[in-house]
Amino acid sequence: MLKAFELIRPSNLAEALAAVASGATPLAGGTDLLVRMKKGMLAPKKIVDLSGLKELSEIKEDEENIILGSLVTHGDVVDSELTNNYLPLLVQGCRTVGSPQIRNTGTLGGNIVNASPAADSVPPLVALGAKVVLSSVNGEREMKLQEFLAGPGKTLKRPDELLTSIVVKKMKPEERCLYRKLGQRKSLAISIASVAVKFGFDPETKKCSNPGVAFGAVGPVVRRAVELERLLEQKKLDQQAIKEIASKAREFCDPISDIRASAEYRREMCCSLLYEALYELTC
């Protein structure tokens, strides 16, 4: 049984923010928090259950952006018309999270704030240049997701803040994208390495525009590979060029060896995953 705690059940965001300011641990989907509590890694004295907050559970759009509430689940992203139309790369990433049961409960906000380098929704969001909105009783601030991620399990979220929404520019209809993940098996597998790629592509000239590339599970945080993006933009993406660019992927990752794979294997897999993605998107 879980250790005893005090439970706060806010009826609106203001009450939730007050609870967070008082030191309560936020409970979103619970798929990570409850596992950590069961394993004895965490024993919060106070928990604020966010699950009733409808205002954080919506997917909305404005002219340029899709705005995802932090309580939107991975399953919501997979099913939503808005994300399928405008953020297919994120849909692909969310589809590989855990299992159907985990996707139906786990939230985007939770996946981001846990700051696992292997979080599957994060490489797509970073490749798309997503921003996060942080709220507290004192107000709101916005920052790039890439800057928000500070290290394994670490973010720039202050203790009194709650991640309330994620803002992502809509992809253009002509943009191509792919999220490719290597795990021990298809379901319930923590990524060994993953890559998210998106760009506009002209099949005639084989030139790409506005590229985004981000690797997961091969560094302390998910990071955009800006140098690779530049190479993609410069070259005519024929077979030879994508092979060359993919082989450079090892220079832009900084993996560790752990129970899932060695650093050297991860480096090689980055090259392979990027090659597969580029091949599929351009050939």
Added chain:
Amino acid sequence: MEKVTVNFTLNGDHESITVNPNLTLLEVIRDVFGLTGTKEGCGHGECGACTVLLNGKAVNSCLVLISQVEGKEVTTIEGLSRDGSLDPLQASFIETGAIQCGYCTPGMILSAKSLLLKNGNPSDEEIKTAISGNLCRCTGYAKIIKAIKLAARNGKTKDAGGES
């Protein structure tokens, strides 16, 4: 520890319970309501034995805190049969022999139910994805997939008013 009152629907009945907040949905289903069809396997969301439907969607009840079901509909394996007749999935699992030790069966059937609720004619791939969070160490899954296809066919026949 201050208790919480949680209102929700369990297998079609409105329930209001006042319990310690550190209980999971699984503990409430089994220990408060005595519905032992829902099993605990790993307790960490890896095996799917504790799968129930929350508003029609499959979730691991071992990873849901009881306060999270406030205002929602919970369906367990006990809630699938109607007026004494089995759900098409339960019937097809029996007919196909998709059960050996039976421990994974309630969770497996509820994951399948979640799929059929939104897709009455699933492909093999869609079935495999739907049960990808449920481990079975006996059957090798082939008969389970066969049973879900059979239930989809039978369910459709029923919905179409007996026409095949």
